[in-house]
Each structure stands twice: as structure tokens, then as C-alpha cells.
Amino acid sequence: MSSPEPLLLLEGVAKEYGTAAGPLRILEGLSLRVGRGESLAIVGPSGSGKSTLLQILGTLDHATSGRVELAGQNLSALDDFQLAAVRNRQIGFIFQAHHLLPQCTVLENILVPTLASGGTASAEAQQRALRLLTRVGLQERLGHRPAQLSGGERQRVAVVRALINQPQLLLADEPTGALDHASAVNLGQLLVELNREEGVTLIVVTHSAELAGKMQRILRLEGGRLMEAK
Numbered sequence: 016m017s018s019p020e021p022l023l024l025l026e027g028v029a030k031e032y033g034t035a036a037g038p039l040r041i042l043e044g045l046s047l048r049v050g051r052g053e054s055l056a057i058v059g060p061s062g063s064g065k066s067t068l069l070q071i072l073g074t075l076d077h078a079t080s081g082r083v084e085l086a087g088q089n090l091s092a093l094d095d096f097q098l099a100a101v102r103n104r105q106i107g108f109i110f111q112a113h114h115l116l117p118q119c120t121v122l123e124n125i126l127v128p129t130l131a132s133g134g135t136a137s138a139e140a141q142q143r144a145l146r147l148l149t150r151v152g153l154q155e156r157l158g159h160r161p162a163q164l165s166g167g168e169r170q171r172v173a174v175v176r177a178l179i180n181q182p183q184l185l186l187a188d189e190p191t192g193a194l195d196h197a198s199a200v201n202l203g204q205l206l207v208e209l210n211r212e213e214g215v216t217l218i219v220v221t222h223s224a225e226l227a228g229k230m231q232r233i234l235r236l237e238g239g240r241l242m243e244a245k
């Protein structure tokens with residue numbers, strides 16, 4: 016019996032940047048299979064290419080060579096328009112900085128990714144926003160602006176925004192890097208719970224051994240190569 020189709024499949028993924036001193040090779044032919052609903056941490060030294068890899072997985076950057084498949088679709092066969100659609104519908108992002116719009120309320124920020132055609136948010140999107148905001152304990156902050164929230168609250172808003180379009184894949188680059196310890200633990204726990212509850216595949220880049228340890232798998236990126244570390 017063959018194993019079920021993975022959500023994410025990488026084969027021989029390499030990445031080079033052109034520099035004045037010649038090509039700089041960051042990723043050396045990575046292969047990886049990530050199943051639907053899995054949770055995975057990527058750890059490794061600063062500058063090892065973790066963000067570069069996450070950007071490639073998130074269709075924000077291209078591999079120099081190799082193959083990346085998301086849900087059976089070969090990403091390098093898609094044009095920019097199709098990639099933007101994949102990004103909007105199938106992938107959620109969380110970064111170290113929240114990137115919320117300062118002039119918009121919590122609820123407005125969360126609904127932004129649902130406004131693909133420029134209209135108003137559907138009743139369904141609004142219901143999902145309210146459910147998720149309640150789930151992360153922010154039901155009393157709907158009308159707040161980002162500046163009126165704590166760092167941990169802002170990251171929880173960013174998590175809800177990342178999940179609003181029901182993505183299959185949630186990518187988080189150092190999501191707790193700017194938080195105090197208590198808020199970081201809280202956010203890590205929330206990510207693990209949402210991975211299970213929403214069935215979203217979770218890939219977290221982190222320097223925190225504590226956060227990495229909460230994931231089902233840990234991969235270490237070093238010297239351009241990925242190694243299973245758990």
C-alpha cells in the first residue's frame with residue numbers, strides 16, 4: 016500500500032544567491048515530505064537558510080533548482096498569478112513581527128485576507144473571525160487597534176489572520192522571537208492546539224528548544240542540509 020500523498024514534497028531543492036563574489040549556495044538539494052496535519056520545527060544556526068527555506072515553501076521565493084509540491088501541485092509550474100492564489104488560499108504566514116495594519120481594528124485586520132476581490136467580508140468569514148478570536152481569548156478586543164494590544168495579543172491576532180482563509184499550511188518564522196517568556200509559551204501552546212483543532216499542517220522556524228519540542232518532528236538545517244533531529 017502506498018503512503019497517503021504528502022501535503023508538501025521537496026526533492027533536491029537548492030537555492031543560490033548571486034553575489035559580487037560569485038554564487039552563494041544556501042540550500043544544497045533538500046528533500047522532505049510533510050504529511051497533512053503534521054507539526055514540524057526547523058532549527059539551526061542563524062544564517063543557515065531557515066527563512067529562505069520557509070519563503071520557498073510559502074511561494075514567496077523560488078528554488079534555484081529542485082521540485083516543490085504542495086497538495087500535489089508542482090509550484091514551479093505555476094505563474095505569478097497562480098502562485099498568489101495558492102498563497103492566499105492555501106498558506107498562512109506568521110512572522111516575528113506581527114505586520115498588522117496599525118489603522119485597522121483587530122477584526123478588520125483579520126478580515127483583510129478574505130477581501131480578495133475588494134468587496135466586503137462575507138458573513139461566513141465574519142463568523143469564522145469571531146469564532147477564532149474567541150478561541151484565542153480576544154473576543155473583547157475586536158475593536159482595538161494593534162497599538163492598544165500587548166505583544167502576545169498582537170501575535171494571537173496575527174495567528175487568527177493567518178488562519179482565516181482555512182489554509183492547509185501554516186508557516187511561522189520565529190513567531191515567539193519578540194515575546195516575553197510567558198507570552199511565548201502561551202503562543203506555542205496555542206499553535207499546537209490549532210494545528211490539531213483546525214487540521215492545519217504547521218511548520219515553525221524557531222530558536223526556542225522549548226517551542227521546537229512541542230512539534231511532532233524537529234529538523235535541523237545546517238551547512239545547507241536538513242537532518243531529522245527528533
Ligand SMILES: Nc1ncnc2c1ncn2[C@@H]1O[C@H](COP(=O)(O)OP(=O)(O)O)[C@@H](O)[C@H]1O
Pocket residue numbers: 032033039041059060061062063064065066067068
Ligand atoms: N536576497 C538575498 N541575497 C543574498 N543573500 C541572501 C539573501 N537573503 C538571504 N541571504 C543569505 O542567505 C543566508 C541565509 O539567510 P536566512 O535564510 O535569512 O537564514 P536564517 O533564517 O537561518 O537566519 C544568509 O547568509 C543570508 O545572508
Ligand SMILES: [Mg+2]
Pocket residue numbers: 065066067188
Ligand atoms: Mg531567519
